[in-house]
Amino acid sequence: MQIVQFGLGGVGRELAxxxxxxxxxxxxxxGVRLDYRALADSRAALIGDRLDPQAVFAAVAxxxxxxxxxxxxxxxMLTDPGMLLQGKxxxxxDVTASDAISSAMAGAVRAGWRVVLANKRPLSAGMGLFQRLxxxxxxxxxxxxxxxxxxxxxxxxxxxxxxxxERIEATVSGTLAFLMSALEDGMPFSRALLEAKALGYTEPDxxxxxxxxxxxxxxxxxxxxxxxxxxxxDPAPEALYPDAxxxxxxxxxxxxxxxLDAPMARRLADAKAAGAALRYVATVSAAGVQVGLQTLxxxxxxxxxxxxxxxxxxxxSRYHERPLVIRGPGAGLSVTAAGVLADxxxxxxxxxx
Ligand SMILES: NC(=O)c1ccc[n+]([C@@H]2O[C@H](COP(=O)([O-])OP(=O)(O)OC[C@H]3O[C@@H](n4cnc5c(N)ncnc54)[C@H](OP(=O)(O)O)[C@@H]3O)[C@@H](O)[C@H]2O)c1
Numbered sequence: 001m002q003i004v005q006f007g008l009g010g011v012g013r014e015l016a017x018x019x020x021x022x023x024x025x026x027x028x029x030x031g032v033r034l035d036y037r038a039l040a041d042s043r044a045a046l047i048g049d050r051l052d053p054q055a056v057f058a059a060v061a062x063x064x065x066x067x068x069x070x071x072x073x074x075x076x077m078l079t080d081p082g083m084l085l086q087g088k089x090x091x092x093x094d095v096t097a098s099d100a101i102s103s104a105m106a107g108a109v110r111a112g113w114r115v116v117l118a119n120k121r122p123l124s125a126g127m128g129l130f131q132r133l134x135x136x137x138x139x140x141x142x143x144x145x146x147x148x149x150x151x152x153x154x155x156x157x158x159x160x161x162x163x164x165x166e167r168i169e170a171t172v173s174g175t176l177a178f179l180m181s182a183l184e185d186g187m188p189f190s191r192a193l194l195e196a197k198a199l200g201y202t203e204p205d206x207x208x209x210x211x212x213x214x215x216x217x218x219x220x221x222x223x224x225x226x227x228x229x230x231x232x233x234d235p236a237p238e239a240l241y242p243d244a245x246x247x248x249x250x251x252x253x254x255x256x257x258x259x260l261d262a263p264m265a266r267r268l269a270d271a272k273a274a275g276a277a278l279r280y281v282a283t284v285s286a287a288g289v290q291v292g293l294q295t296l297x298x299x300x301x302x303x304x305x306x307x308x309x310x311x312x313x314x315x316x317s318r319y320h321e322r323p324l325v326i327r328g329p330g331a332g333l334s335v336t337a338a339g340v341l342a343d344x345x346x347x348x349x350x351x352x353x
Pocket of ligand 1: 068100
């Protein structure tokens, strides 16, 4: 089974390592052999009928050193992602954070390719693209929500088994979960955010986390997986900073963080006075998607969440009195790459059958 992988960042490099390490065991267990036909970064690609392990590890090593694949003598400039998707259909793996290959991806699915994604963007853009990619089960995307946690597969098997999803409530951002937990421990918002940044939990510009946009993308993917065909505009997320700080430069934003302490402390105090917990939650139901701060009763599964874990609570017709709950780390290179690899293996086995 031949694989074309777009992206050799943290997840892509870890995936290449895991795939090469598991190849022989997977061949022995399932009779499927995974080979790279191409590996690409944003500028160039290594292409070969079956890339030998040395070439794969050389590409990974070059990327780990901060170089481009374009620096490798055997590479070719990536002028168009479609150039890697000619010939016999295989598995296209998207571990970029870009929209750049979405339309080539849709064309590849039409030509019989299967797709595996860790990248949320293709599935959280227009509805047409979501439908083209997911029709007839052409695309697997477990790692787009909750990284290596079995969220999409759980949802799909609930639906396949005839359960009716009533509501999904989830904390899908480790960064925001960490902030809420630190606030509860009495830390001012500004200090909690700087601590999260020092721990490497935030994006370089923390507004990318605080805007809620990434949470909204995941919520949209959950909703669409349930068959609720929402548009990208539907889940307008609540940002944890005022409009006045939306367009200042990142340094000014960090300098003005203490302005957020008092309003956030007030919201927390109000929640505590009501005996409730304050959490940043994505709520997904047939009525739509809501993304923002919520006060939750202390008995709610999300109220007990501490630290940077993700938590997903599925209320369904069968899990009605007590919801089905999945909790654990929702980010990290090793678990994310393992989630992608599991999707590749499942796809390869299906292809073989
Ligand atoms: N990190 C996690 O814990 C985690 C968890 C779940 C899901 N994800 C998702 O997994 C994806 C990858 O994450 P990451 O942390 O590995 O990101 P990253 O370090 O930013 O790497 C992105 C890679 O994509 C490449 N790229 C960008 N545009 C491309 C194009 N048009 N064609 C080919 N390659 C292209 C980049 O190339 P250059 O190297 O040339 O820039 C880079 O190698 C993201 O969508 C992320 O949201 C990550």
